[in-house]
Amino acid sequence: ASVPVDDDRKDPNLQEISFDLGFGEENFEVFMDPDIQAFSQGKHDKIVKPHMKGHAVKFFNMSPYSVKLFWISDSNEPMDMGVCKPFHSVGTASFPGHNFIFAPLDYMQSKVVYQHFPIDKTGTNALYYYDPIHVPGNEERTKKNLARLTLSEYEKYNKMVRNRKFAEHYKKVTGREYLTMYPRPKPRHFMWPADYINQTHWVTSRETFFKNIPEDNLLGTIREKPLERKLKEDDPVAFSDYREPGDHLNMTIRVVSVRPRVYEIDSFLSEQEVDHIVAYAQSANLKLSTVGQGGDSKKAKVRTSYNTWVGRETNQIFDTVYRRAADLLQIDESLFRDRDATEFPDWPNKRSIGEQLQLVHYNEKQEYTAHHDFGYADVDNKLQPARFATLLLYLNDVEEGGETSFPRWHNGETGKELLTKPKKGKAALFYSFLPDGNLDDYSQHAAKPVLKGEKYLINLWVRDPIKDF
Numbered sequence: 001a002s003v004p005v006d007d008d009r010k011d012p013n014l015q016e017i018s019f020d021l022g023f024g025e026e027n028f029e030v031f032m033d034p035d036i037q038a039f040s041q042g043k044h045d046k047i048v049k050p051h052m053k054g055h056a057v058k059f060f061n062m063s064p065y066s067v068k069l070f071w072i073s074d075s076n077e078p079m080d081m082g083v084c085k086p087f088h089s090v091g092t093a094s095f096p097g098h099n100f101i102f103a104p105l106d107y108m109q110s111k112v113v114y115q116h117f118p119i120d121k122t123g124t125n126a127l128y129y130y131d132p133i134h135v136p137g138n139e140e141r142t143k144k145n146l147a148r149l150t151l152s153e154y155e156k157y158n159k160m161v162r163n164r165k166f167a168e169h170y171k172k173v174t175g176r177e178y179l180t181m182y183p184r185p186k187p188r189h190f191m192w193p194a195d196y197i198n199q200t201h202w203v204t205s206r207e208t209f210f211k212n213i214p215e216d217n218l219l220g221t222i223r224e225k226p227l228e229r230k231l232k233e234d235d236p237v238a239f240s241d242y243r244e245p246g247d248h249l250n251m252t253i254r255v256v257s258v259r260p261r262v263y264e265i266d267s268f269l270s271e272q273e274v275d276h277i278v279a280y281a282q283s284a285n286l287k288l289s290t291v292g293q294g295g296d297s298k299k300a301k302v303r304t305s306y307n308t309w310v311g312r313e314t315n316q317i318f319d320t321v322y323r324r325a326a327d328l329l330q331i332d333e334s335l336f337r338d339r340d341a342t343e344f345p346d347w348p349n350k351r352s353i354g355e356q357l358q359l360v361h362y363n364e365k366q367e368y369t370a371h372h373d374f375g376y377a378d379v380d381n382k383l384q385p386a387r388f389a390t391l392l393l394y395l396n397d398v399e400e401g402g403e404t405s406f407p408r409w410h411n412g413e414t415g416k417e418l419l420t421k422p423k424k425g426k427a428a429l430f431y432s433f434l435p436d437g438n439l440d441d442y443s444q445h446a447a448k449p450v451l452k453g454e455k456y457l458i459n460l461w462v463r464d465p466i467k468d469f
């Protein structure tokens with residue numbers, strides 16, 4: 001059921017634009033937001049503004065020296081958000097009215113501030129620039145500053161200028177901030193359309209449900225070399241005697257939100273597969289999860305759950321999860337593992353685009369507050385790789401709470417969050433990208449506190465176009 005990656009099922013809301021930013025004539029396909037009339041199927045003609053006001057922000061350091069980003073808390077305390085290298089940027093999630101500064105590395109002693117960034121109260125601006133080179137209205141001094149840069153610095157500065165100009169143009173055309181680095185190519189992987197709420201897509205997989213789990217000594221670790229793992233159309237799937245009868249598993253993908261694109265798949269794992277995975281998770285070492293963003297340990301705990309990572313090679317059940325996920329996402333299975341020279345020879349690298357499965361356990365009261373999954377690539381990386389899709393696999397029914405929340409979904413009815421309810425074997429899918437290669441700020445989401453009981457979940461993150469670390 002896998003399709004060629006260069007899919008010509010092009011998104012109808014992609015629209016070609018031409019412009020000249022001072023670097024010659026350029027073309028780009030922008031994604032135009034779907035119209036509420038269309039995606040509500042005529043039920044609504046106006047979007048209700050989401051109650052949640054938080055959003056992504058990105059700070060650009062257009063200077064030839066390293067600076068530090070601080071968030072200035074309401075009690076006026078500077079929180080260290082890390083270093084931003086020359087001609088680099090840092091991104092984080094924030095709220096209107098918050099305050100950030102760029103400052104020298106010795107700020108705690110010197111108290112010197114290079115630039116204050118008050119986050120705009122209307123919630124419309126996400127991009128903030130520190131540019132000590134350009135002196136508005138003074139061409140002479142600007143030229144002098146430019147002349148002091150080395151050739152490589154000058155090129156890096158220009159790249160940021162070009163990105164800034166593009167972002168301004170992009171915003172004029174689409175109304176959205178450009179959160180990645182121009183010119184980022186469109187995602188290479190397929191994206192399921194989300195034309196209207198409750199639209200359904202059907203997809204089949206040869207990876208039918210396990211009804212019995214083979215004994216441990218049979219399951220084994222996956223050791224075959226890349227090409228030997230490729231199943232041809234008429235090769236039998238592994239352990240067919242242990243699976244549900246029939247050649248195919250049918251899955252239904254239902255659109256629950258158009259903007260961001262969120263989908264539910266009611267039945268993605270069988271009872272027995274889930275039980276096996278949970279037992280595996282319980283026996284594995286569940287470590288206190290940390291959000292890998294460095295910075296200040298005084299920062300509020302945003303994630304209070306436990307997690308552990310499990311690879312595809314662990315055994316045939318986990319391998320099946322990846323093969324089925326590949327079919328669901330319409331991405332070739334081989335992209336979810338290391339490949340040899342013959343498989344996707346033109347792909348930028350040979351590594352899996354999928355991460356290991358992240359098994360998460362939440363106890364009562366535990367949660368993960370609103371965040372984006374995408375992350376920001378290094379400005380110098382032309383591919384701008386980042387997390388592209390998130391497949392959430394719910395491993396149990398949670399008595400109360402524990403939903404996945406999309407607080408910024410757009411619809412005509414309510415400003416309240418969209419809640420995806422956990423259910424054993426169910427999956428939810430969302431994309432962190434838009435079809436034009438921009439990051440989707442509206443993909444911000446949270447795990448609501450578990451109110452009663454506990455919650456087991458798997459995150460499967462898929463990168464586009466590659467995993468670069």
Ligand SMILES: O=C(O)CCC(=O)C(=O)O
Pocket residue numbers: 360368373392402403404405445446447448457459
């Ligand atoms: O637990 C959930 O429902 C979502 C988890 C999540 O967003 C994450 O781990 O990044």
Ligand SMILES: [Fe+2]
Pocket residue numbers: 371372373445
């Ligand atoms: Fe997440």
